[in-house]
Amino acid sequence: MTFEGKGAVITGAASGIGLGLAREAAKRGMRLVLADLDRQALEQVAQALPDAIAVPTDVTDMAAVDRLAAVAFERLESVDLLFNNAGIMATGLMWEIEPRRWDASLAVNVGGVLNGIRAFVPRMLKAGHAARIVNTASVGGFNPAPLMAPYSATKFAVVALTESLKGELDMIEAPIAVSLLAPGPVRSAIFDDPFSGEVHPATQGFVDNLRSMIGEHGMDPEPFAERVLDAIARGDYWIVPQPEALDPMLERRHKMIADRAQPAFGYL
Numbered sequence: 001m002t003f004e005g006k007g008a009v010i011t012g013a014a015s016g017i018g019l020g021l022a023r024e025a026a027k028r029g030m031r032l033v034l035a036d037l038d039r040q041a042l043e044q045v046a047q048a049l050p051d052a053i054a055v056p057t058d059v060t061d062m063a064a065v066d067r068l069a070a071v072a073f074e075r076l077e078s079v080d081l082l083f084n085n086a087g088i089m090a091t092g093l094m095w096e097i098e099p100r101r102w103d104a105s106l107a108v109n110v111g112g113v114l115n116g117i118r119a120f121v122p123r124m125l126k127a128g129h130a131a132r133i134v135n136t137a138s139v140g141g142f143n144p145a146p147l148m149a150p151y152s153a154t155k156f157a158v159v160a161l162t163e164s165l166k167g168e169l170d171m172i173e174a175p176i177a178v179s180l181l182a183p184g185p186v187r188s189a190i191f192d193d194p195f196s197g198e199v200h201p202a203t204q205g206f207v208d209n210l211r212s213m214i215g216e217h218g219m220d221p222e223p224f225a226e227r228v229l230d231a232i233a234r235g236d237y238w239i240v241p242q243p244e245a246l247d248p249m250l251e252r253r254h255k256m257i258a259d260r261a262q263p264a265f266g267y268l
Helices: 016-027 039-047 062-076 099-127 149-171 201-217 221-234 243-258
Strands: 007-011 031-035 052-054 081-084 131-136 176-181
Touching: 007 016, 007 062, 007 099, 016 031, 016 081, 016 221, 031 039, 031 062, 039 052, 062 099, 081 099, 099 131, 099 149, 099 176, 131 149, 131 221, 149 176, 176 221
Parallel strands: 007 031, 007 081, 031 052, 081 131, 131 176
Antiparallel strands: none
Protein backbone atom coordinates (compact mmCIF):
# COMPACT_ATOMS: atom_id res chain seq x y z
CA MET A 1 0.00 0.00 0.00
CA THR A 2 1.24 3.48 -0.85
CA PHE A 3 0.22 6.32 1.44
CA GLU A 4 0.64 9.62 -0.41
CA GLY A 5 -2.74 11.31 -0.81
CA LYS A 6 -4.68 8.42 0.75
CA GLY A 7 -7.28 8.96 3.49
CA ALA A 8 -7.02 7.57 7.01
CA VAL A 9 -9.26 7.61 10.06
CA ILE A 10 -7.69 7.08 13.49
CA THR A 11 -9.61 6.69 16.75
CA GLY A 12 -7.88 7.39 20.04
CA ALA A 13 -5.75 9.88 18.12
CA ALA A 14 -5.20 12.47 20.85
CA SER A 15 -2.43 10.60 22.69
CA GLY A 16 -0.20 7.55 22.83
CA ILE A 17 -0.25 5.10 19.94
CA GLY A 18 -3.02 6.97 18.12
CA LEU A 19 -1.05 10.21 18.22
CA GLY A 20 2.05 8.42 16.94
CA LEU A 21 0.04 6.89 14.10
CA ALA A 22 -1.41 10.29 13.18
CA ARG A 23 2.00 11.93 13.04
CA GLU A 24 3.54 9.13 10.99
CA ALA A 25 0.59 8.94 8.59
CA ALA A 26 0.81 12.70 8.07
CA LYS A 27 4.55 12.40 7.48
CA ARG A 28 3.81 9.89 4.72
CA GLY A 29 1.39 12.26 3.01
CA MET A 30 -1.95 10.93 4.19
CA ARG A 31 -5.08 13.00 4.68
CA LEU A 32 -6.47 12.44 8.15
CA VAL A 33 -9.73 12.39 10.06
CA LEU A 34 -8.86 12.07 13.74
CA ALA A 35 -11.21 10.97 16.52
CA ASP A 36 -10.97 10.98 20.29
CA LEU A 37 -13.13 11.72 23.31
CA ASP A 38 -10.74 14.47 24.45
CA ARG A 39 -11.85 17.37 22.25
CA GLN A 40 -9.20 19.88 23.33
CA ALA A 41 -6.24 17.55 22.92
CA LEU A 42 -7.61 16.21 19.64
CA GLU A 43 -8.01 19.66 18.14
CA GLN A 44 -4.45 20.54 19.13
CA VAL A 45 -3.18 17.41 17.38
CA ALA A 46 -5.17 18.13 14.21
CA GLN A 47 -4.03 21.75 14.09
CA ALA A 48 -0.40 20.65 14.24
CA LEU A 49 -0.68 18.34 11.21
CA PRO A 50 -0.79 19.45 7.56
CA ASP A 51 -4.03 17.85 6.34
CA ALA A 52 -6.09 16.71 9.31
CA ILE A 53 -9.42 17.46 10.92
CA ALA A 54 -10.63 16.64 14.42
CA VAL A 55 -13.95 14.89 14.94
CA PRO A 56 -14.50 14.44 18.69
CA THR A 57 -16.12 11.03 19.04
CA ASP A 58 -17.26 8.67 21.76
CA VAL A 59 -16.53 5.29 20.17
CA THR A 60 -19.01 3.59 22.53
CA ASP A 61 -21.85 5.53 20.88
CA MET A 62 -22.84 3.93 17.57
CA ALA A 63 -24.56 7.09 16.37
CA ALA A 64 -21.40 9.09 17.07
CA VAL A 65 -19.20 6.62 15.17
CA ASP A 66 -21.66 6.65 12.29
CA ARG A 67 -21.35 10.45 12.19
CA LEU A 68 -17.57 10.05 12.19
CA ALA A 69 -17.82 7.74 9.18
CA ALA A 70 -20.12 10.15 7.35
CA VAL A 71 -17.73 13.06 7.95
CA ALA A 72 -14.74 10.95 6.94
CA PHE A 73 -16.22 9.84 3.63
CA GLU A 74 -17.38 13.36 2.85
CA ARG A 75 -14.01 14.86 3.71
CA LEU A 76 -11.77 12.14 2.25
CA GLU A 77 -14.12 10.81 -0.47
CA SER A 78 -12.62 7.37 0.20
CA VAL A 79 -11.31 5.95 3.48
CA ASP A 80 -8.30 3.86 2.57
CA LEU A 81 -7.14 3.08 6.10
CA LEU A 82 -9.15 2.79 9.32
CA PHE A 83 -7.45 2.41 12.68
CA ASN A 84 -9.84 1.18 15.37
CA ASN A 85 -7.36 2.15 18.04
CA ALA A 86 -9.14 3.70 21.03
CA GLY A 87 -8.61 1.74 24.25
CA ILE A 88 -8.58 2.08 28.03
CA MET A 89 -7.11 0.22 31.00
CA ALA A 90 -8.57 -0.92 34.34
CA THR A 91 -6.56 -2.80 36.96
CA GLY A 92 -7.31 -4.53 40.23
CA LEU A 93 -8.79 -7.72 41.61
CA MET A 94 -11.54 -8.51 39.11
CA TRP A 95 -14.24 -8.87 41.75
CA GLU A 96 -13.32 -5.49 43.25
CA ILE A 97 -13.16 -3.49 40.02
CA GLU A 98 -16.23 -1.29 39.91
CA PRO A 99 -18.93 -2.35 37.43
CA ARG A 100 -18.66 1.00 35.67
CA ARG A 101 -14.98 0.33 34.92
CA TRP A 102 -15.77 -3.14 33.61
CA ASP A 103 -18.58 -1.73 31.49
CA ALA A 104 -16.33 1.03 30.14
CA SER A 105 -13.58 -1.45 29.21
CA LEU A 106 -16.04 -3.63 27.31
CA ALA A 107 -17.71 -0.64 25.66
CA VAL A 108 -14.49 1.05 24.51
CA ASN A 109 -12.10 -1.82 23.84
CA VAL A 110 -14.59 -4.18 22.18
CA GLY A 111 -17.66 -2.06 21.43
CA GLY A 112 -15.53 0.72 19.95
CA VAL A 113 -13.92 -1.68 17.49
CA LEU A 114 -17.27 -3.23 16.59
CA ASN A 115 -18.86 0.19 16.11
CA GLY A 116 -16.02 1.16 13.79
CA ILE A 117 -16.59 -1.99 11.75
CA ARG A 118 -20.35 -1.46 11.62
CA ALA A 119 -20.04 2.19 10.57
CA PHE A 120 -17.22 1.91 8.03
CA VAL A 121 -17.43 -1.52 6.38
CA PRO A 122 -20.77 -0.91 4.59
CA ARG A 123 -19.45 2.40 3.25
CA MET A 124 -16.17 0.79 2.18
CA LEU A 125 -18.05 -1.99 0.41
CA LYS A 126 -20.24 0.54 -1.39
CA ALA A 127 -17.18 2.56 -2.44
CA GLY A 128 -15.65 -0.61 -3.89
CA HIS A 129 -12.06 0.56 -3.48
CA ALA A 130 -9.18 -1.27 -1.85
CA ALA A 131 -8.96 -0.37 1.84
CA ARG A 132 -7.56 -1.73 5.08
CA ILE A 133 -8.88 -1.92 8.64
CA VAL A 134 -6.38 -2.13 11.48
CA ASN A 135 -7.70 -3.14 14.91
CA THR A 136 -5.51 -2.50 17.94
CA ALA A 137 -5.29 -5.45 20.32
CA SER A 138 -2.18 -6.06 22.43
CA VAL A 139 0.38 -8.72 23.21
CA GLY A 140 -1.94 -9.03 26.22
CA GLY A 141 -4.57 -10.28 23.79
CA PHE A 142 -2.66 -13.57 23.59
CA ASN A 143 -1.74 -14.04 27.24
CA PRO A 144 -4.06 -13.18 30.15
CA ALA A 145 -2.64 -11.35 33.14
CA PRO A 146 -3.91 -11.17 36.70
CA LEU A 147 -4.87 -7.73 38.01
CA MET A 148 -5.77 -6.50 34.54
CA ALA A 149 -8.61 -8.88 33.64
CA PRO A 150 -10.76 -6.24 31.86
CA TYR A 151 -7.87 -5.38 29.56
CA SER A 152 -6.87 -9.00 28.93
CA ALA A 153 -10.43 -10.15 28.27
CA THR A 154 -11.23 -7.29 25.90
CA LYS A 155 -7.98 -7.57 23.95
CA PHE A 156 -8.52 -11.33 23.57
CA ALA A 157 -11.91 -10.38 22.14
CA VAL A 158 -10.33 -7.97 19.66
CA VAL A 159 -8.01 -10.72 18.41
CA ALA A 160 -11.02 -12.99 17.76
CA LEU A 161 -13.14 -10.20 16.29
CA THR A 162 -10.37 -9.23 13.88
CA GLU A 163 -9.73 -12.75 12.64
CA SER A 164 -13.48 -13.25 12.16
CA LEU A 165 -13.69 -9.97 10.24
CA LYS A 166 -10.93 -11.04 7.88
CA GLY A 167 -12.64 -14.37 7.30
CA GLU A 168 -15.98 -12.75 6.54
CA LEU A 169 -14.51 -10.16 4.16
CA ASP A 170 -12.56 -12.91 2.38
CA MET A 171 -15.75 -15.01 2.07
CA ILE A 172 -17.56 -12.25 0.21
CA GLU A 173 -14.43 -11.35 -1.81
CA ALA A 174 -14.42 -7.78 -0.53
CA PRO A 175 -11.54 -5.48 -1.49
CA ILE A 176 -11.00 -4.70 2.21
CA ALA A 177 -7.89 -6.06 3.89
CA VAL A 178 -7.57 -6.48 7.65
CA SER A 179 -4.67 -6.25 10.08
CA LEU A 180 -4.32 -7.09 13.77
CA LEU A 181 -2.02 -4.71 15.64
CA ALA A 182 -0.47 -6.19 18.80
CA PRO A 183 1.58 -3.58 20.65
CA GLY A 184 4.01 -4.45 23.38
CA PRO A 185 5.03 -1.78 25.91
CA VAL A 186 4.58 1.69 24.43
CA ARG A 187 4.98 4.92 26.38
CA SER A 188 1.49 6.40 26.63
CA ALA A 189 -1.09 7.67 29.12
CA ILE A 190 -2.96 4.37 29.41
CA PHE A 191 -1.71 3.79 32.97
CA ASP A 192 -2.43 7.34 34.15
CA ASP A 193 -5.71 6.30 35.81
CA PRO A 194 -5.98 2.49 35.85
CA PHE A 195 -7.44 2.05 39.34
CA SER A 196 -10.96 1.35 40.54
CA GLY A 197 -12.15 1.82 44.11
CA GLU A 198 -9.79 1.00 46.98
CA VAL A 199 -6.39 -0.03 45.63
CA HIS A 200 -5.09 -3.37 46.87
CA PRO A 201 -1.33 -3.31 47.67
CA ALA A 202 -0.75 -6.08 45.11
CA THR A 203 -2.40 -3.94 42.43
CA GLN A 204 -0.36 -0.87 43.33
CA GLY A 205 2.87 -2.86 43.18
CA PHE A 206 1.87 -4.47 39.89
CA VAL A 207 1.08 -1.12 38.26
CA ASP A 208 4.24 0.48 39.67
CA ASN A 209 6.30 -2.33 38.14
CA LEU A 210 4.52 -1.98 34.80
CA ARG A 211 5.03 1.77 34.74
CA SER A 212 8.72 1.30 35.51
CA MET A 213 9.10 -1.38 32.82
CA ILE A 214 7.33 0.74 30.21
CA GLY A 215 9.41 3.79 31.14
CA GLU A 216 12.62 1.80 30.83
CA HIS A 217 11.88 -0.56 27.94
CA GLY A 218 8.80 0.83 26.19
CA MET A 219 8.90 2.34 22.72
CA ASP A 220 7.97 5.92 22.02
CA PRO A 221 4.83 6.21 19.87
CA GLU A 222 6.60 7.71 16.85
CA PRO A 223 9.14 4.93 16.11
CA PHE A 224 6.42 2.43 16.99
CA ALA A 225 4.15 3.99 14.35
CA GLU A 226 6.93 3.80 11.75
CA ARG A 227 7.01 0.03 12.20
CA VAL A 228 3.22 -0.16 11.96
CA LEU A 229 3.03 1.80 8.71
CA ASP A 230 5.91 -0.24 7.25
CA ALA A 231 3.96 -3.42 8.06
CA ILE A 232 0.84 -2.01 6.40
CA ALA A 233 2.89 -1.13 3.32
CA ARG A 234 3.94 -4.81 3.17
CA GLY A 235 0.33 -5.95 3.52
CA ASP A 236 0.89 -7.77 6.83
CA TYR A 237 -2.07 -9.21 8.71
CA TRP A 238 -0.12 -9.71 11.96
CA ILE A 239 1.44 -6.40 12.93
CA VAL A 240 3.75 -7.09 15.86
CA PRO A 241 6.17 -4.15 16.11
CA GLN A 242 7.87 -5.65 19.21
CA PRO A 243 8.17 -9.40 18.56
CA GLU A 244 10.48 -9.72 21.54
CA ALA A 245 7.47 -8.95 23.75
CA LEU A 246 5.23 -11.56 22.11
CA ASP A 247 7.17 -14.48 20.71
CA PRO A 248 8.74 -15.95 23.89
CA MET A 249 5.42 -15.58 25.71
CA LEU A 250 3.59 -17.35 22.87
CA GLU A 251 6.02 -20.27 23.01
CA ARG A 252 5.49 -20.67 26.77
CA ARG A 253 1.73 -20.35 26.42
CA HIS A 254 1.45 -22.84 23.57
CA LYS A 255 3.52 -25.35 25.53
CA MET A 256 1.40 -24.79 28.65
CA ILE A 257 -1.80 -25.48 26.69
CA ALA A 258 -0.35 -28.48 24.79
CA ASP A 259 0.89 -29.98 28.08
CA ARG A 260 -2.43 -29.20 29.84
CA ALA A 261 -0.33 -27.51 32.52
CA GLN A 262 -1.61 -25.16 35.21
CA PRO A 263 -1.31 -21.46 34.27
CA ALA A 264 1.64 -19.89 36.06
CA PHE A 265 2.67 -16.26 36.28
CA GLY A 266 6.38 -15.83 36.84
CA TYR A 267 6.11 -12.18 37.77
CA LEU A 268 3.82 -12.75 40.81
